[in-house]
Amino acid sequence: MASKRLVVDVHTHLYLPRYASLLRERTTLPKIITRTRDDGRKDERLVILKDEPSGGRPIGPSYVERDEKLTFMKNHGIDISIVSTANPWLDFLQPKEAHRLSLQLSDDLEEYCSTGPTVTGTSMQLYGFGLLPIVSGISTESLLEAVRQISASSHLKGLIMGTRGVGKGLDDEALDPIWAAISEAGLTVFLHPHYGISEESWGEKNNGHVLPLALGFPMETTIATTRLILSGVFDRFPSLRLLLAHSGGALPQLSSRLASCIDHDPIVASRLKHDARFYLGKLYLDAVCYGPEELGFVSDIIARSNRYETSSKNVASGGRSSGSGRMLFGTDHPFFPPLSSSERWKSVVENLDAIENVQGWTEADKNGVKGGNAISLFNL
Amino acid sequence: MASKRLVVDVHTHLYLPRYASLLRERTTLPKIITRTRDDGRKDERLVILKDEPSGGRPIGPSYVERDEKLTFMKNHGIDISIVSTANPWLDFLQPKEAHRLSLQLSDDLEEYCSTGPTVTGTSMQLYGFGLLPIVSGISTESLLEAVRQISASSHLKGLIMGTRGVGKGLDDEALDPIWAAISEAGLTVFLHPHYGISEESWGEKNNGHVLPLALGFPMETTIATTRLILSGVFDRFPSLRLLLAHSGGALPQLSSRLASCIDHDPIVASRLKHDARFYLGKLYLDAVCYGPEELGFVSDIIARSNRYETSSKNVASGGRSSGSGRMLFGTDHPFFPPLSSSERWKSVVENLDAIENVQGWTEADKNGVKGGNAISLFNL
Structure with missing residues (x-):
């Protein structure tokens, strides 16, 4: 194979x-x-x-240039990329322009992928995540039209999305028809940060972009996903496929604390079908966290999720191997380029090395995270 | 023994x-x-x-009542508690009142501990973390006086501190004389959250206190500690003992991303002696994160820190065992009481069970985390 x-x-x-x-x-x-x-x-x-x-x-x-993407892929031994527009997407546009542009950009992306090179047979080197015009004031019908168009584009495997929703975040019931349509279409939502958290957290020292990038971005993803869990989205749409950027940020490490806090709040607890930790096993997480201990831990958290299904008879966790099946290699290209000219990017090598060095992952697990899991998930 | x-x-x-x-x-x-x-x-x-x-x-x-604390300890098999004032400490007071009260409260706490019961011989059941009058406008001399008083109180083993410093956070050079005095005295700083992060992150849904408690608190600790690392405090005061609440929040999981972001910012990188991950091995972390996978992961992160010492010849991590030596059991009493009357608190049992169930910790490691590490660190 x-x-x-x-x-x-x-x-x-x-x-x-x-x-x-x-x-x-x-x-x-x-x-x-x-x-x-x-x-x-x-x-x-x-x-x-x-x-x-x-x-x-x-x-x-x-x-911007497709050839640059392909050269980068070649230099790093990457066979297939599922490309997505970088932030800030369409978040800053008025509804009408966002709607028009989302359709045009998904068309552009379909062409970008479908006219690219092949790996073997009919497998392409480039696939994509489209865009929804998910801005304040947009109509549900416009969002659904964009979902339908992505679904009809054979090289688009899902869509990338920020955390603002239509103005009130992703835990807004107004998005329920969108989650339903996305689930129905079997598309994957790639949840990606852009806003971070309030910059008053960063203090007065000049630390460049380190704090908002290293902490603010993953914290934003953590908060958005937690709010999704608390809103019951995963109970209402159990087949929704959500892929979290940066290995889910801080959510894995805070998940037992989250479960404990919910447990001590009967009103919130009564709204959810399962312990919060159960829902983490329903997520997909990229493997973009730059360290083998982090990756191994994330796979532990996915593996243990079955223990936390209400009425489950599972008391033991699956091993790390079972958790690795929902983790997918990524590079964050073209961000974090090397400081001096180099064909191999340190940021990419670190993520590849991290996969190689996870204690308790078999060769098959590592190959899965590097590519096999994505091939299955996206039916490439 | x-x-x-x-x-x-x-x-x-x-x-x-x-x-x-x-x-x-x-x-x-x-x-x-x-x-x-x-x-x-x-x-x-x-x-x-x-x-x-x-x-x-x-x-x-x-x-408030000491007998209640002792009953709680007895019900949970806790032999010794190092008690600390709960937030918001003295943060809301004017400098003069904060100064006066910090001295009185440290005296009160010394008496609370020293007149309490003993475990065996001269070992007491109660020790304490005192308070500094660390508020905007306070003089360095007032802070140093409070440090000296704590240091002279034989039952006080350190001090609890929030993240505001004297108004600009803990990465403020104005605090350097305080870190120096605390290090010199061999006291431990118990860093504890209170402010969380901006509440605009939590959205409009009513989720009770779940989001600020489960996410905001540990994120605050994560940010404060990262800012301390970036400011070079651990390079300037390598013997400073910092104990982080809630197992360091999200810092362990974000630490390789942090290191990568620093690595791509030459100005910030040039200010630090070591890779950011090295400094995590200099911390102490409580074992208050409610899950065995989280605890094991935190010990991995401590154990690997030697790999990241500049000029170190270490390439292998110590095992989880070595990392467990800096982790210390805690309850967060009297917070998270059980919802219905019960002698044994679920929140406490979860943290004890978590320690028992960490894969790769020996019985000695578990006993260390439950008490032995604290006995050594605080010379109890």
Whole structure:
């Protein structure tokens, strides 16, 4: 089964040309600005927030050009990438424009993937996660139309989504028809952070982007997923496939505390069918956390989830092996490029090495996390 | 060595009578209010925040009475408790009052402990963490005086501290003389959350206190400790003993991501002597996270820290056993009482069971976490 040895990257971003053009034309944030460097060359930067310390995120060809993505994949032994638009997606647009653009961008992405190279036979090297126009004021019908279009695009395997929903977060019942349609279509939601948490947490010291990136991003994902659990979304839509960025952030480590806090609040507890830890076993998590101990722990948390099913007779956890089946390699390309020119990116090598070094994972588990699990989940 | 089998609780709170009186007399928040219940009985509630959904935290005799603490200990097989004032400590006071009260409360606590029962010989059942008047506008001399007084109190083994510092957080160089004095005195800082993170993260649904308690508290500790690491405090004060509440919150799970983010920011990286993961091995962590997988993981993270010492020749991690030596049992009493009358508290039993069920810990490791490590660390 040669396919079991393929390496699949489920966390890899791009800005499609149409999206980059939009950002270049904008006069308010977020927008792409062109800076002239000291050596006279020009470079582009995406400015998302006022007063970004670094003057914005450098946006080179690696964000836009398909050949750059393919070269990056080749240099790192990645056979298949499931690409997704990087944040901030369509979050800043008015409903009408978000709706129009979501359809166009999903079409663009389908073409980007379907006209790309193949791995073997009919398997492509590029698949994608589309976009919903999930902004404040959007109609349910517009969201459903975008889901239908993604579902009809054979190279799109799901959609990437932030945490704001239509303005009130993802625990908003207004999204129930969307979860239903996504579940029905067998699409995967790739939940990805953008907003972090309130910057007053970071204090006055200049620590660059370290605190919002290292802590704020995973905390945002943790909070959004916890709110989804508490709202009963996983009870109402048990077949919903949610893939969490950055290995679920802090949710695995805080999950027993979460269960204990729920347990001591009868009103919240009575709304849920199971112990909170049960729902973690229903998630998919990327393997983007840069350390083997973290990865092994996440697989423990998935493996133990059966113990926490109400009325379950399971008292023992499956081993780490069983938990690894819901974990999927990712790179976060083109973010975290090496500081000096290098074909192999340290950030990617760290995530690959982490998989290799998990105590208690078999070779088959490692191959699964590197690619086999994605091939099964997305039917590649 | 009978002492190895003693159970020591390092995370257990109280409000000393003087502190409770202060809160009863206050006219602004935080304050203790008396409510008359439907059955005509009165109960007291501590109101910390405006519009608390539950009308405040119920404050019964378990918060104030020493006999209640001792009964709780007896019911749970706890031999020794290192008690500390519960949040919000002195954070809300003006410097002069905070200074006066910190000295009085540390005296009160010394008396509370020293006049209590003994375990065996000269070992007492009660020890304490004192308080510093660490508020905005306080003088360094006042803080140092409080450190000296705690140091001179033979039953006080350190001090409990929130995350605000003197107004700018704990990564404020103004605190360097305090860290120096605490290190010099061999005292332990018990770092405990109170503020959580901005409540806009919690959304509009009524989830009781679940989100701020389950996520906000450990996230606050995570952020404060990360800011301490980034500020170089552990490089400047390598013998500083910091004990983190709730097993360090999310810091262990986010630590490799933190290291990677630092690694990609040369300015921040250049300020630190070691990879961020090294510093986690310098911490002490309570074992208050309610699950065996979480505890085992935390011990992995401590054990691996030697790999990340700059210029270290260590490439292998110590096993989980070696990491368990910095982990210390706690209960969080009198918080999380059982919902129905019960001698044995579920929240405590969960933490004890979690220790028993960690894969890869020996009986000696488990006894260490339950008490032996605290006996060594605090020289009880």
